[in-house]
Amino acid sequence: MARLLIDAKTCTGCEACIPSCPFGALSMKDKVAVVDEKCTFCGACVDVCPVSAITLEKDERATAVASGDYKDVWIYIEHERGKVSNVAFELLGQGRILADAVGCKLCGFLLSDGDGVEGFVKEAVAYGAEKVYVSESPILKEYRTDPYACGAINLIRKYKPEIVLIGATTQGRDFAGTVATSIETGLTADCTGLDIDPESKQLRQTRPAFGGNIMATILDYPQYRPQMATVRPKVFPMPRRDDGRKGEVIKEPLPMTEEQVRTKIVDFLKGAEGVNLVDAEIIVSGGRGVGNPDGFKVVRELAAVLKAAVGASRATVDAGWIPYEHQVGQTGRTVRPKIYIACGISGAIQHQAGMKTSDIIVAINKDPEAPIFKIATYGIVGDLFAVVPMLTEEFKKRLGR
Amino acid sequence: MKIAVCLKQVPETTEVKINPQTNTLMREGVASITNPFDEFALEEGLLTREKYGGEVHVMSMGPPQAIEILKNALAVGADKVYLLSDPAFAGADTLATAYTLAKTIEKIGGVDLVICGKQAIDGDTAQVGPGIATRLGIPQLTYVAKVREIDPAKKKIVVERMLENGREVVECSLPVVITVMKDINEPRLPSLLGIKKAAKATIPTWTAKEIGVDENRVGLKGSPTWVWKVFSPESRGGGEILKGEVTETVPLLVNKLMDSKFVK
Numbered sequence: 001m002a003r004l005l006i007d008a009k010t011c012t013g014c015e016a017c018i019p020s021c022p023f024g025a026l027s028m029k030d031k032v033a034v035v036d037e038k039c040t041f042c043g044a045c046v047d048v049c050p051v052s053a054i055t056l057e058k059d060e061r062a063t064a065v066a067s068g069d070y071k072d073v074w075i076y077i078e079h080e081r082g083k084v085s086n087v088a089f090e091l092l093g094q095g096r097i098l099a100d101a102v103g104c105k106l107c108g109f110l111l112s113d114g115d116g117v118e119g120f121v122k123e124a125v126a127y128g129a130e131k132v133y134v135s136e137s138p139i140l141k142e143y144r145t146d147p148y149a150c151g152a153i154n155l156i157r158k159y160k161p162e163i164v165l166i167g168a169t170t171q172g173r174d175f176a177g178t179v180a181t182s183i184e185t186g187l188t189a190d191c192t193g194l195d196i197d198p199e200s201k202q203l204r205q206t207r208p209a210f211g212g213n214i215m216a217t218i219l220d221y222p223q224y225r226p227q228m229a230t231v232r233p234k235v236f237p238m239p240r241r242d243d244g245r246k247g248e249v250i251k252e253p254l255p256m257t258e259e260q261v262r263t264k265i266v267d268f269l270k271g272a273e274g275v276n277l278v279d280a281e282i283i284v285s286g287g288r289g290v291g292n293p294d295g296f297k298v299v300r301e302l303a304a305v306l307k308a309a310v311g312a313s314r315a316t317v318d319a320g321w322i323p324y325e326h327q328v329g330q331t332g333r334t335v336r337p338k339i340y341i342a343c344g345i346s347g348a349i350q351h352q353a354g355m356k357t358s359d360i361i362v363a364i365n366k367d368p369e370a371p372i373f374k375i376a377t378y379g380i381v382g383d384l385f386a387v388v389p390m391l392t393e394e395f396k397k398r399l400g401r
Numbered sequence: 402m403k404i405a406v407c408l409k410q411v412p413e414t415t416e417v418k419i420n421p422q423t424n425t426l427m428r429e430g431v432a433s434i435t436n437p438f439d440e441f442a443l444e445e446g447l448l449t450r451e452k453y454g455g456e457v458h459v460m461s462m463g464p465p466q467a468i469e470i471l472k473n474a475l476a477v478g479a480d481k482v483y484l485l486s487d488p489a490f491a492g493a494d495t496l497a498t499a500y501t502l503a504k505t506i507e508k509i510g511g512v513d514l515v516i517c518g519k520q521a522i523d524g525d526t527a528q529v530g531p532g533i534a535t536r537l538g539i540p541q542l543t544y545v546a547k548v549r550e551i552d553p554a555k556k557k558i559v560v561e562r563m564l565e566n567g568r569e570v571v572e573c574s575l576p577v578v579i580t581v582m583k584d585i586n587e588p589r590l591p592s593l594l595g596i597k598k599a600a601k602a603t604i605p606t607w608t609a610k611e612i613g614v615d616e617n618r619v620g621l622k623g624s625p626t627w628v629w630k631v632f633s634p635e636s637r638g639g640g641e642i643l644k645g646e647v648t649e650t651v652p653l654l655v656n657k658l659m660d661s662k663f664v665k
Contacts, residue, residue, distance in 0.1 A: 002492060002621050022412055022523070024433070038464045041492045041621060044631040145531075145541055170564045174543045177531030181499060186625030189526035208634065210412070210523050217630040224625035262540040262577075266559065267570035276566040281663060306664060317584070324546075324584045325563065330522055331437055331583045338663035356637055360661060362654065368642075377640035378657060380650050390651040398659060 002041040003057045008032045010053035017045040017054060022210060042216070070225040073099040074161035076152070077110040077124050077132070078171055080143065084120050086238065086279070087167030091231055092128040093239030094194055095165060098203070101196035104162065107131040111151040111254075113141040125247035127239055132247055133159060137254035139261055143171050146261045149178040151254050156183060158252065161226050163203050165194070168230035169278070176230050186220040187228040190334075192235050192357075193217075203227040211330045211353035233278060234336040271325060277309045282339045285311030285328055285355075289344015289365060289384050293321040298388045299343055305395045311335065311355075313345045329354035343384045347372025364388065402455035402553050405512045406446040407502050407533070408439040408474065410467040411523045435470040438518025441581050444588040445548065446516050447478050453553050456480040458509055462490055462501050468604055475599035476591035483509075487608040492621030495524070499532025500623060504614045505607065506537060513553065515578040519544065530580035541578045542571060546585055551575075 011032040018026050018033065025038035026045060033053075046054050073095045078085040092106065099106040108129035110120055114136045121132045135151040152175065156164065166172040168190050180187035192215075193206030205218045205227075220227045277283065284306065286299040296310070303310045311333075312326040328335055330350040340358035345351060347363070347370055355361070356375050363376035364384050373379045380387055395401075413432040435443075446457040459474040461467045462485040471482040485505055493501065506512050515537070520527035527543070534541035546563040549570070556575040561568045563582055591599070609616055617623060643650040658664055 024412070036464075037488060037491065038466070039491065042628045042631055170544050170562075173527050174531065174541075177495070177499075177526075177528035178535050178541065180528070181496060181532040181535035184496065184625070187495065187526075187528055188626060189524075189528060204629070207525075209525060211525075212634065215632050215634045216628050217632075218626050219629045220625050221627065263542070263571050263573040265569060266572050269561075269568040269570065271567040278565045281665075324582070327583075339658060339661070360658070360663065361640075362658070373642060374639045375637045378654055379640070379642040380647075380654065381642060382647060382650075386647055387651060390647055391655065394651055394655045395664070398655060399664070 004035045004039050004041060004045075005055045005057060006033050006035060007053045007055075010051050012051055012053075014050060016050060017048050020045050020048040022214065044214070070160045070162040072105045072107050072161045073102070073163045073165070074107050074109050074133075074156075074226070075124075075129065076164070076166040076172065077108045077120060077129075078167050078169060079110075079112065079116075079120055080171065082116055084123050085167055085169060085233070087169060087172075087231070087233040088124070089127040089238055090233065090236040091165045091167060092124065094231075094236040096128045096239065098163060098194060098196055101198075102162070102201050105130045107133060107161070109133040109152065109155050111135050111140050111148050113138050115141075121247070121249055122243075125245050126241045126243045128245070129247050131250060133250045133252060135252050135254045137256070139256065139258045140254065142265055144261060144263050144265065145175055145178060146263065147254065147256050149175045149182070150256045152179045153182050154255055155252055156226060164226045164228045166228070166230045168232045172230050176228065180228050183226075185224045185226060185228060187230070188218045189230050191229045191231050194229065194231070203229070205229050211350060212356065213349070213353075232334065232336070277311060277326070277328065277333050277335055280309035280335070280337050282306045282308035282341075283311045283328070283335055283337045283355075283358075284308050284341045284343065285313065285345060286316060286322070286343050287313035287345030287351075288315040290316065290321070295344075295385075296322055298385060298392070302341070302343075302388050302392045302395070305392050305399065305401055308339075308341075309337075311340075313351050342372055342376070343388055345372055346370045347375065402449065402453050402513045402551070403509075403511050404446045404449055404455060404457045405506050405509060405515045406439075406443050406457060406459045406474075406479070407515070407517045407529070408443065408459060408461040408470050409436045409518075409521045410434070410461060410463050410470045411436045411521055433466065433469070435473060436518055436521045438520060438522075438581065438583060440518075440588045441583060441585050442516040442518045443474055443477065443479070444586045445581055446514075447589070448586055449514065449548070449551065453551060455513075458483070458512070460485055460502065460505055462486070462493070462498060464491075465606075471604050472599040472602070473591065475602055475604075476595040477589055478595065482604055484604055484606045485612065486606050487619075489609045489616055489622075490620045492624065493619060494624035494626045495526055495528040495532055496625055497619050497621075497623035499529045499536055500618050501612070501614055502529065503533045503536035504612050506533070508612055513556075513576050514551075514558070515539075515576070517578065517580045519580045519582055527580070530578055534578035537576075537578070539576045539578060540573050541580070542573055543580045544582060545579045546582045548579070548585075
């Protein structure tokens, strides 16, 4: 068990720690700080105390050494409808850096019904995989939790990778938890930073929490392996492709039959708009300022010229002006496009949580005090119904459309 | 149908801000809310009971103050609620949390449908739903945007899952764990009568012993991961506000965006 200790003699009663606790577990009693059962041992208060009166006693487990049975960095080679997802290549890029820091191999693992598998393996190798572990079976034709989780668990149990990285897509986030729970190991979701501790060689997994208001670096205790993490698309850059690279292919049968699979895919209804938010390089988003469903017309027109996806704030979705599929933000989608153009969006914290890591943010809003201007790369204070159509016209001229 | 719903009490994230001087986390007051996605889960449970009959059992793992969200659940019509609270549960990561919730669902027994919110807005992992399904040895359906139909006799459910570029229609056997998206339904407000009833109700607290969990698999002890460091993100500063008439600022903006080479 961990313990948060506050030295009452050292505590000066300055109360600096009280508001630093995300869970409200600290309070003042008789002019010293005390902690209650809401404490989750996250450590946010420890550094805040100006007199170092707070210490967090951790388990000795943390300092034990890992067994060494587990080796190599594995990347899940996700594919959908005949194409490997870019996030798999991005992870191979970062995986290379991690494998070099640990001093081990970089491998991919792939589950498929065989259709196109040779091409997928070639691409994985071209982007850096030294080995690719493959399980093939007709029941792996389309992604379903049961056969894919079974395939991953089987490969991991047999070959014991030390680190497993999976893209945080709907596919990845669906089966990563299943795999980690079955193997009883740690899983850190939506990492935005991954690096290796130079001394312990552990994987340091950094991720946002509380809607991106704080960052936390997570470690796994040494007796839990592999260290598993999911990473959102576009967090890491695409690595260099080298078709001259060679890699080993290791095949393993899938120990599952169709009768054992508990779900059936009945249908797939393609999304109304062609460009999907998560993969989009450019997003044009509308907020309360668009006024009504028709107001989105100018947003859509700009998006069309830029070949961009259309996003929306929660206010517009709640008002029924645009479907939920377009919502960007804490209870919608998190996006990382190269350019995010926010039209008539005030920029509430929950919306920012979904888009503030975009490369370039453009804000167009009538209100000069709108919070969005604080994070925008470029801002125009003005009426979006005047500015946005002009932008569309200007881009049409420049792009010859 | 016996329906189990899992709720989590979370800090209201609008109130979690960074102090610009000390660069540390600040929480104004201690406002806690039901995780927004879990409200949709609870409503889906109530709607399912209305359509097919049965009982809605609602549980929450947390410190004693989590009793507030269970009172709210009673007020909107949950049949039974349970607070899972024990110092041994503190510091749990998703593996330990899923274990504790799954053991509770087993103890309740005979559950046909487990409904969770897609993810919690403090941890944001979306791992507990799948974790519960794995522990219980039942299938899972995540990102559920709509439950099309349930056949309790044939033990079948058909749902629509919202993926990146469309909706997938999936059929599955019962029992099952589903994790639901925002806007799958419209959560009802409690009636005055409901609020009164809930205020008077005694809510059972189940400890580690009462649920019958292995103490080594709950709380901090049962968690493979731990938080090494917490820090505030590099704040993304503002850039420039383009000044002037629209006839000047628009072409200027277009130039800057074209220069970035991101527009193709």
